[in-house]
Amino acid sequence: MLAALFIWLSLSAQTPQKMSYQAVIRNSSNALVTNHAVGMMISILQGSA
Secondary structure, three states, X not given: OHHHHHHHHHHHOOOOOOXXXXXXXXXXXXXXXOOOOOOOOOOOOOOOO
């Protein structure tokens, strides 16, 4: 029973492998863009800072 508790605690302490991202989109007049579809392109480059 104690071993099962230890295993459960060690597994629940792991963080998921994900990246959270939040952004604010503004137009050329610096006004917020709301209720419009926007596109994003993200590149993760190996070996870059």
